[in-house]
Amino acid sequence: MDYFFGFKSVISQPEAEPSPADTVLRLVERVTSSTLLEDRRDACRAIKALSKKYRLEVGAHGLDALIAVLISDPDLETSSFVLETLCNVTSSEVFDEEGVGAPVGEQFTEIFLKKSENVISVITLLDEYDFHVRLPAIRLLMNLLNNKSKEMQEIILACPMGVAKLIDILSDSRDFVRNEALLLLIQLTKSNANIQNIIAYERGFDQLFKVVASEGYSDGGIVVDDSLQLMLNLLKRNASNQTVFREESCMKEITPFFRSCQPSESDPGHSWSTQKISNVHSMLQVVRTLVSPANATQVVSPAQKNVYGCGLLSELCALLMSPGVPADILSEIICTVGESIRGCRRNQEFFGQVMASSSPPRTALIVLLMSMVNEKQPVPLRAAVLYCFECFLYKNDVSQGQIIQALLPTSTEAMQNISAGQLLCGGLFSTDCLSHWLSSVALSHALVGNVNNKELLLRVHLAIAKDVAPVSLLQQAFNILQMGGKLQTRLGILTLLSTWLADSPNSVAQFLKLPNAVAFLTALVASNEHDDQEVLVQSLCAFLLGLCVVYNNDSNSNFSKESLCQLITKRIGVETFVDKLAEIAKHEVYSKALKHPQIRINTAADIQFDHEFCRLYKALESVIAKAVAPPTSPKGAESPSESELKAVSKYKDVIREQDGQIQHLRQRLAALEGDHIAAQSKIEELNVNLHHLQDQNTLLKAQRNNNVIIDESEPSSQSESSTEKLMKQLEALRLDNERLQGQLEQQQSAKDLGMPVDVQVCSFFRPESSANTMDLELKTVRSRLDAMEAELAETKRCLSVSIAENAELKEEIDRLKKDQEDLLVLLADQDGKVQKYKDRLKTLGQTVSEDEDEELDDLGEDDEEFSS
Numbered sequence: 001m002d003y004f005f006g007f008k009s010v011i012s013q014p015e016a017e018p019s020p021a022d023t024v025l026r027l028v029e030r031v032t033s034s035t036l037l038e039d040r041r042d043a044c045r046a047i048k049a050l051s052k053k054y055r056l057e058v059g060a061h062g063l064d065a066l067i068a069v070l071i072s073d074p075d076l077e078t079s080s081f082v083l084e085t086l087c088n089v090t091s092s093e094v095f096d097e098e099g100v101g102a103p104v105g106e107q108f109t110e111i112f113l114k115k116s117e118n119v120i121s122v123i124t125l126l127d128e129y130d131f132h133v134r135l136p137a138i139r140l141l142m143n144l145l146n147n148k149s150k151e152m153q154e155i156i157l158a159c160p161m162g163v164a165k166l167i168d169i170l171s172d173s174r175d176f177v178r179n180e181a182l183l184l185l186i187q188l189t190k191s192n193a194n195i196q197n198i199i200a201y202e203r204g205f206d207q208l209f210k211v212v213a214s215e216g217y218s219d220g221g222i223v224v225d226d227s228l229q230l231m232l233n234l235l236k237r238n239a240s241n242q243t244v245f246r247e248e249s250c251m252k253e254i255t256p257f258f259r260s261c262q263p264s265e266s267d268p269g270h271s272w273s274t275q276k277i278s279n280v281h282s283m284l285q286v287v288r289t290l291v292s293p294a295n296a297t298q299v300v301s302p303a304q305k306n307v308y309g310c311g312l313l314s315e316l317c318a319l320l321m322s323p324g325v326p327a328d329i330l331s332e333i334i335c336t337v338g339e340s341i342r343g344c345r346r347n348q349e350f351f352g353q354v355m356a357s358s359s360p361p362r363t364a365l366i367v368l369l370m371s372m373v374n375e376k377q378p379v380p381l382r383a384a385v386l387y388c389f390e391c392f393l394y395k396n397d398v399s400q401g402q403i404i405q406a407l408l409p410t411s412t413e414a415m416q417n418i419s420a421g422q423l424l425c426g427g428l429f430s431t432d433c434l435s436h437w438l439s440s441v442a443l444s445h446a447l448v449g450n451v452n453n454k455e456l457l458l459r460v461h462l463a464i465a466k467d468v469a470p471v472s473l474l475q476q477a478f479n480i481l482q483m484g485g486k487l488q489t490r491l492g493i494l495t496l497l498s499t500w501l502a503d504s505p506n507s508v509a510q511f512l513k514l515p516n517a518v519a520f521l522t523a524l525v526a527s528n529e530h531d532d533q534e535v536l537v538q539s540l541c542a543f544l545l546g547l548c549v550v551y552n553n554d555s556n557s558n559f560s561k562e563s564l565c566q567l568i569t570k571r572i573g574v575e576t577f578v579d580k581l582a583e584i585a586k587h588e589v590y591s592k593a594l595k596h597p598q599i600r601i602n603t604a605a606d607i608q609f610d611h612e613f614c615r616l617y618k619a620l621e622s623v624i625a626k627a628v629a630p631p632t633s634p635k636g637a638e639s640p641s642e643s644e645l646k647a648v649s650k651y652k653d654v655i656r657e658q659d660g661q662i663q664h665l666r667q668r669l670a671a672l673e674g675d676h677i678a679a680q681s682k683i684e685e686l687n688v689n690l691h692h693l694q695d696q697n698t699l700l701k702a703q704r705n706n707n708v709i710i711d712e713s714e715p716s717s718q719s720e721s722s723t724e725k726l727m728k729q730l731e732a733l734r735l736d737n738e739r740l741q742g743q744l745e746q747q748q749s750a751k752d753l754g755m756p757v758d759v760q761v762c763s764f765f766r767p768e769s770s771a772n773t774m775d776l777e778l779k780t781v782r783s784r785l786d787a788m789e790a791e792l793a794e795t796k797r798c799l800s801v802s803i804a805e806n807a808e809l810k811e812e813i814d815r816l817k818k819d820q821e822d823l824l825v826l827l828a829d830q831d832g833k834v835q836k837y838k839d840r841l842k843t844l845g846q847t848v849s850e851d852e853d854e855e856l857d858d859l860g861e862d863d864e865e866f867s868s
Helices: 002-011 020-033 037-050 055-072 076-090 105-112 116-127 131-147 149-158 162-171 175-188 193-201 204-214 222-235 239-247 255-259 274-291 297-309 312-320 327-341 345-352 364-372 379-393 397-405 412-416 420-428 433-444 451-457 473-482 487-501 505-512 517-526 532-550 561-572 574-581 588-595 611-628 642-705 715-752 759-764 767-804 806-843 850-867
Strands: none
Touching: 020 037, 020 055, 037 055, 037 076, 055 076, 055 105, 055 116, 076 105, 076 116, 076 131, 105 131, 116 131, 116 149, 116 162, 131 149, 131 175, 149 162, 149 175, 149 193, 162 175, 162 193, 162 204, 175 222, 193 204, 193 222, 193 239, 193 642, 204 222, 222 239, 222 274, 239 274, 239 297, 239 642, 255 274, 255 312, 274 297, 274 327, 297 312, 297 327, 297 345, 312 327, 312 345, 327 345, 327 379, 345 364, 345 379, 364 379, 364 420, 364 433, 379 397, 379 433, 397 420, 397 451, 420 433, 420 473, 433 487, 433 611, 451 505, 473 487, 473 505, 473 517, 487 505, 487 532, 487 611, 505 517, 505 532, 517 532, 517 561, 517 574, 532 561, 532 574, 532 611, 561 574, 561 611, 574 611, 588 611, 611 642
16 A cells, blocks of 8 residues: 555656746757748747747847748748847847846847848848838847947948838838838937938938828928938938938928928917927928038038028028917027028028018018017027027128118118117117127127228217217227126127227227226236136136237327237236136137037026137137237347238138138048948949859759750840850851862862763753852851851850949840840751752762761751750
8 A cells, every 4th residue: 555655646746847948948949950830930939938038048048049040941920930039139128027137138139240141131031021020120120229339330231232121111101110110220320421321322311201291291290200310310410411412302392391380270379289399390400400500611502592492491481480489499490590591692681581470560680689689588599589690690791781871870761660780789778688798799790800880880879868968889888898797798798899899990999099998908807806707807808908909000199009018018917918818718618609600598697608709719819919928039020010910810711711621521531431332332232143143144054954944034044055055056057068168169070070960960950050159158158157256256245244234234135135036047047058058969969978967967956956
């Protein structure tokens, strides 16, 4: 009994469950060893089910086997399971099923990328339309790209037609597949100009605009925003793609986008959703990328002309004046319009004539300036208006003169209509310190590079009160500076005065006549304040005082150039003056303003410099330092004259222009390098196709030797084997003709010697005429043979050209086939003539040997085989 109980306890013990590693190993063994498709498919399905919870085991034991299946197994369902498994294994996220642990997706990605063939096999599967294959293939590429961006970009670049296949997916009718490809391309194009160029050359912009249009333009969903983000990746800092964008007339595709933003009659309120705001903002960024001042002039100028030509500028101005536009979008539209007109006279004139729907009627420019000096408006919006106004006046001396002329009314009507200059002068008397700064900087841009306007502005007088005599604008600006006030106010006034006095000796002379002007500036520069804000004010005062030295015409004997230098030396000290002058360049705000003309202010307390003022300071700082503290030199040496200073300034402008040209050339070099790499990729693709055709040619030769019927879709191998056959047949014909000629010569000799000829034969055939006829026919045959040899040579040449030039292969082969048909006709004709010669020889009593007869029969059989 004990024995039976013991046996029962042994057989009732449960078997130990296999570990996850053992389970994965068994499944991997089934994948590698099973010969039945169903077994491999079931094993791959089981591995996929385990790949999330036991990712480490699946990746460690099954990665190589899965890659092998992916490359060699043609079954789409099995490939789908493998792709999904690899997606799970290479994912960077931690799945809930696997619990807490460090993600291992990056390590498995590194293993997967050791062989570029692995990635190429995934890209090849993108040709399959089945979304169970295409979708996980895209997601797998996305995982690999997220984990190893640089390596993946290099592999995809080296893959023939790799980028083109990804672009083709954008035309997939299934939105979820197309959207995944869109996200993949966004990641793929980051910081890689070569891939960006390939996508642009493959008409990627057209595909993206089709997606935007199909999704409803600005009213579309996040797919529109993703498409525009990809477009931005292709255009930013890529002069080559910007040129492609312009040459493909893509600018006109933007116009309907902004037309869709206009409020309709049925929906005058026209609400703006969060997604619509994002979509419009992204499209505005696309436009600004094309017309950004950071681009080379050769790129910006044609883009601005296209903006006007396709009606985009008109749509932007209409949207600018539309009600209900959110403030942040309105600010971006204003900046976009500004950069679209900057330095382009035609666009500036168009913008100056745009009217706002207001009562009384006013131009859009006046309405914008009214918003700028209104302290209730958002600060970024006011800064955007200033930037747009600066762009409107940039290299626009006509509009600059109109603004200054408007401050000198010549009629009552002119005084009744508010002008831009009056608004800016009114902003100087505002209680808002930001309005002071904005108005001062805006007014200074009416003076940039325009000496005539600087002298004309000296005649402007302002009436502060009814009972007080009008005061000159120059006096009023200095009075505001003397009263102190907040930092923004003083920085704005100093910016205006510095721009006004630079390169204008008459303005300097008038400024030096103002009471206490020199004493006030000297006292501020000489003060020992160490507060950061006060140091900035002292530095600008030193710059203004230095301008009074450099552009002094010595018309005021009390403050001549020499006396001012002595005053600076005694009251301030040359070293102290130079140190105070250099403080501006040390400030972070100066560096930011010098890089880009756009003004970015988030709060009213932000300190900001103007871009044009920073350029002026950079050009004249060293000139002022040398004028105030000339280097020690022998007696009799003179300080730099005004002409020399202008020459130095001119040379600096030349150097600055050359720097811009160098930057443009560097951008062109980068674009050409991208073109070179794209061309290399195309060459490699053609080489692969050539090798493929050569392999097919070899295979077809082997099939022909085995009497396999050749498909007409492979004309290259047919033509080559047919050419060899023709050469053999021509050689046989040549030997046969030589033999016939010898026999005819023997027959002619027999006739001359008086040998008897059969009467019956003579009744049917006269030897003399027969010989002459056959001579003529032989000559004809020889000429035809020469023509056939020439045609054969031409065929061989065309064949070599068709192999070398893959693009012309089909056309050349068609011509060769036609030549071959002509040769076949000639051969058939020749065969009939040979048979005719043979019959005539027998009729003449000449005996044809068996070897010769067999040669003629073999030749006929070859002709029949070749014809088949």
